[in-house]
Amino acid sequence: MSKPVLFSYFRSSASWRVRIALALKGIDYEYKAVHLVKDGGEQHKAEYLQLNPLGLVPCLIIDGHTLTDSIAIMEYLEETRSGPKLLPEDAALRAKVRALSNVVASSTQPIQNLRVLQHIGDKQQQQEWARKWITDGLTGFEKMVADVAGKHCIGDTLTMADLCLVPQLLNAKRFGVDMTAFPIINRIAENCRQLEAFKAGDPHVQPDCPEDLRSDK
Numbered sequence: 001m002s003k004p005v006l007f008s009y010f011r012s013s014a015s016w017r018v019r020i021a022l023a024l025k026g027i028d029y030e031y032k033a034v035h036l037v038k039d040g041g042e043q044h045k046a047e048y049l050q051l052n053p054l055g056l057v058p059c060l061i062i063d064g065h066t067l068t069d070s071i072a073i074m075e076y077l078e079e080t081r082s083g084p085k086l087l088p089e090d091a092a093l094r095a096k097v098r099a100l101s102n103v104v105a106s107s108t109q110p111i112q113n114l115r116v117l118q119h120i121g122d123k124q125q126q127q128e129w130a131r132k133w134i135t136d137g138l139t140g141f142e143k144m145v146a147d148v149a150g151k152h153c154i155g156d157t158l159t160m161a162d163l164c165l166v167p168q169l170l171n172a173k174r175f176g177v178d179m180t181a182f183p184i185i186n187r188i189a190e191n192c193r194q195l196e197a198f199k200a201g202d203p204h205v206q207p208d209c210p211e212d213l214r215s216d217k
Contacts, residue, residue: 003028003029003030004022004027004028004029004030004060004061004062004063005029005030005032005060005061005062006018006019006022006029006030006031006032006058006059006060007032007033007034007048007051007052007057007058007059007060007061008031008032008033008034008057008058008206008208009033009034009035009036009057009208010033010203010204010206010207010208010209011170011203011209012036012057012058013109013167013168013170013171014056014057014058014070014105014109014167015057015058015070016166016167016170016201016202016203017070017074017105017163017164017167017201018058018060018070018073018074019200019201019206020163020166020167020197020198020200020201021073021074021077021086021160021163022077022201023196023197023198023200023201024083024084024086024158024163024197025077025081025082025083025084026083027077027081029060029062031206031207031208033206033207033208034048034057035208036057036114037114041055043055043056043057051066051068052066052068054068056068056069058070058073060073062076063080070105070164071101071102071105071160071164074086074160074163075087075160078160084158085157085159086158086159086160086163087159087160088154088157088159093148093154096144096148096154096161097153097154097159097160097161098160099144100141100144100145100153100161100164100165101160101161101163101164103137103140103141103144103164104137104141104164104165104168105164107137107140108133108134108136108137108138108168109137109168109171111133112129112130112133112134112171112175117129117130127175127176130171130174130175131175131176131177134168134171134172134175134177135177135178135181137168138168138172138177138181138182138185139181139182141165141182141185142181142182142184142185145161145184145185145188146184149184149187149188151187151188151191152188152191152192153165153188158192158195162188162192165185165188165189165192166189166192166193166198167201169185169189170203
């Protein structure tokens with residue numbers, strides 16, 4: 001069976017979620033960089049659009065399938081691979097994990113994504129827009145996770161919600177979000193960052209990360 005291929009951009013938070021999941025599941029894969037800015041964005045080229053007509057990363061080729069959307073990819077890995085579970089056995093907790101995951105993946109990150117920011121005024125306006133929506137999303141996340149969090153979003157067990165949360169915090173840093181308002185999120189993130197899978201998925205160690213950014217953690 002051929003090695004899975006991940007089409008990714010080092011700083012894409014959606015790609016980052018999948019990189020963590022692949023590491024947790026112990027899946028070796030080939031990394032193919034898709035530069036989202038160079039030459040107008042390689043994601044818009046005909047070759048890539050054949051893989052993902054939306055022109056978004058990530059895209060994972062695995063088991064003869066071409067999968068898109070980070071949540072769908074993580075759920076596929078959960079259903080087809082052994083290793084640490086990304087979703088709890090309990091139905092109510094599974095629903096909670098999915099809700100938390102989608103606070104990031106549906107309600108926050110897409111609104112401040114590159115293709116949205118490119119249609120919003122100048123750099124200052126883009127900064128203000130992204131900061132507002134990330135702050136709103138993290139405010140909701142902090143409240144939703146308060147009654148279930150331990151070391152991680154759901155008690156002391158790592159789940160898909162943690163994989164969605166941590167990459168979003170780099171976006172928060174980039175756009176100047178005041179993180180002192182989110183003590184639970186900060187605690188969860190610090191615990192996650194100690195894990196090898198999160199270190200392996202970090203943007204700064206990816207093949208396409210520019211040398212001048214590798215120390216900018």
